[in-house]
Amino acid sequence: MTKPRAVFLDALSLGPVDLSPLEQHAELVCWPSTGKEQRLERLQGAEIAITNKIKLDRELLQHLPPLRLICAASTGTDQIDSEACRELGIAVRNAGRYSTASVVQVTWALILELVCDLTTRRRQVRDGAWQRSPVFALVEPEFEELAGRTLTVVGAGTIGRGVAAVAEAFGMAVLLITSRSSAAELEAALRQADVISLHAPLTPATRGLINAERLGWLKPSAVLVNLGRGGLIDLPALVEALQRGALAGAALDVLDQEPPGAELDALKTVPNLILTPHIGWASRQARQRLVAALAEALESEIGSWG
Template structure:
């Protein structure tokens, strides 16, 4: 066991000023030296990591070329669940262990999903803007009822992706008195307890997306699927950009094919000014900047799980290893 380990955090900005002192407590016999970088560009990886035993990264990509230049590197800790930013094949060939963290953000994502949904259903964003613009102040009665409000009770919610996040959303939905449909994979025969994909879209008042982005789910929701939905339907995406065809969604919102949508994710992040959803000016769309996962408690859990992954690695234990 080494007496000192060098840890480099490549995109500490994603940890939102969370207390990282837990990373100094890996083992009483090991001294940790930690270097923090708010962000790291491709050209800065070697300069910052050439002496690293451990790299912690959320979204900085580490390709074969990067890993091959870092002979001291023993462990990559992904500060997220997804592993697509690491060349896992190269890591394995070079004897570099890779860990991730799953499940840390479930409560945060579920909460944000309902924040978006309830905001749309209550027209809260419109009423807040009205108050800021003096509309309520000019009302002829004690309240302002300019925008429609709808209850979620007895509404039908279709959930696409039934992992921990989808199950968490289902639990809260049922507490609200909603009817929950679990979508079967598109084009597959429904398993027990699940509903045919197209049929679920047709029946749903609300569709909430929680599946991963894969070749099969890219543009899963496009013109055809949007046209299956009710004109009163609301679409929520807190999963990944690319699952919803952004141009098709804009067309559906403009034409009132569906009533409203909210998304926390876009195909390219950070958003481009020319993204069709960013350019859309209608008030039946809410966009948030990929924050569903990022509650204070969620990031604290993430950092703690990373520290436990590092401890396990130096104790020769297999914990959250993806390679």
């Protein structure tokens, strides 16, 4: 049986990873990245499209009659016009829960940096402040323990619950906000929070979820981390809150525009704001699990073609 043709439109997005599991099931063509105007030409004749962030919309899909399957090299499928796929008979599969351990780990790395400020401690050593100290330890700036504090997790899926489990090991109280939580429950959970961790999907209902009003509910001593989607936060409102000291700190691994443009320059000077380049999902092991999940999807779908 001839293998179907599969085109990976943005293979560079996975970094160095072994794609051979995909080649067991399909004749694989990989492009590092693909511009909007290149999509149609590159997908001509393909039965399978693989995309991480390249958008596949109705206007494109209706001109690709051989296409039978789209695999999202990600957990989310918002880059794919799912309604058009249903109408055109194109199956859509994603990579599932490949990134949980990686995202949980990076989430806590960022929370601990916000709370413990290890960057300042390293600077004190590098700049000689410790060597000049009249006592054996430098205890300023002070930091607080997490034990006894409250973590509010917004988005209580597999990742959110993984973050919560670590919080419990630290001795924290945990409040979980799901899609079924009421507005009153969200407000109460944000008002009680010492740490807020965002892991919700981006939908019309969650866009701008953390806005100026809700930032006003937070304790000035609270810290916020976002490893969900950039659009969950009203970024100008967050910057304003940080600049006037209404929030102790924030760490963002995601922005609404990625990669960012010139707007990033202004963010670099915002006090107590940590920015990382969307790395939460990307441990070496997670990226290889992603490939394995895509290979399983290919095997399952192609096997059903007969």
